[in-house]
Amino acid sequence: MQHRYFKIYKPYGYLSQFITNERPRKKKKLLGELGDFPDETMSVGRLDQDSEGLLFLTTDGKASAEVTGNKIEKEYYVQVDGQITLEAIKKIQLGVEISINGKSYNTLPCKAFILEERPEFPERAKKIRDERHGPTSWISVTLVEGKFRQVKKMTAAVGFPTLRLVRVRIGNEKLDKMDAGEVIELTVFSY
Numbered sequence: 001m002q003h004r005y006f007k008i009y010k011p012y013g014y015l016s017q018f019i020t021n022e023r024p025r026k027k028k029k030l031l032g033e034l035g036d037f038p039d040e041t042m043s044v045g046r047l048d049q050d051s052e053g054l055l056f057l058t059t060d061g062k063a064s065a066e067v068t069g070n071k072i073e074k075e076y077y078v079q080v081d082g083q084i085t086l087e088a089i090k091k092i093q094l095g096v097e098i099s100i101n102g103k104s105y106n107t108l109p110c111k112a113f114i115l116e117e118r119p120e121f122p123e124r125a126k127k128i129r130d131e132r133h134g135p136t137s138w139i140s141v142t143l144v145e146g147k148f149r150q151v152k153k154m155t156a157a158v159g160f161p162t163l164r165l166v167r168v169r170i171g172n173e174k175l176d177k178m179d180a181g182e183v184i185e186l187t188v189f190s191y
Contacts, residue, residue: 003060011180016046053167075169080160088158098153111142
């Protein structure tokens with residue numbers, strides 16, 4: 001079987017899956033609505049429903065396991081509430097204590113820095129509060145691990161809750177100037 005590889009810009013409001021086991025109370029937006037994918041396609045890792053950005057899809061389970069392992073960097077641009085401080089960035093870099101499944105967990109050291117300029121992304125489906133509600137700032141956080149809602153928990157742990165989270169890079173593959181919902185088929189993942 002010839003495996004297939006895709007990179008997509010997962011829009012805000014979509015689940016990182018193709019089917020849902022939930023009873024149909026509300027119609028959930030699923031990845032299959034973004035393109036015509038082979039039946040065996042799976043998302044590589046995940047992004048929360050309210051997160052967006054680069055996501056890989058593939059029919060290759062081995063490649064999926066390699067990407068989700070703890071060797072491949074994932075970079076996120078994160079809009080946080082308030083003017084983040086260098087002290088908070090340093091704490092994120094060194095690792096912070098968060099809760100995973102009700103248990104205390106110390107995140108691994110990571111790369112983090114303040115973005116000097118606001119990144120340009122497509123407008124989000126649901127508006128983020130505006131500057132009238134106080135300042136915001138953008139940071140870059142690069143991890144090799146991926147615990148449940150980890151980046152959001154990390155920024156909250158240092159006193160700057162996440163307002164918007166966009167994954168911009170997985171390994172060497174970048175989001176670049178893709179539009180929300182855009183799908184690009186690749187010959188293989190570049191990581």
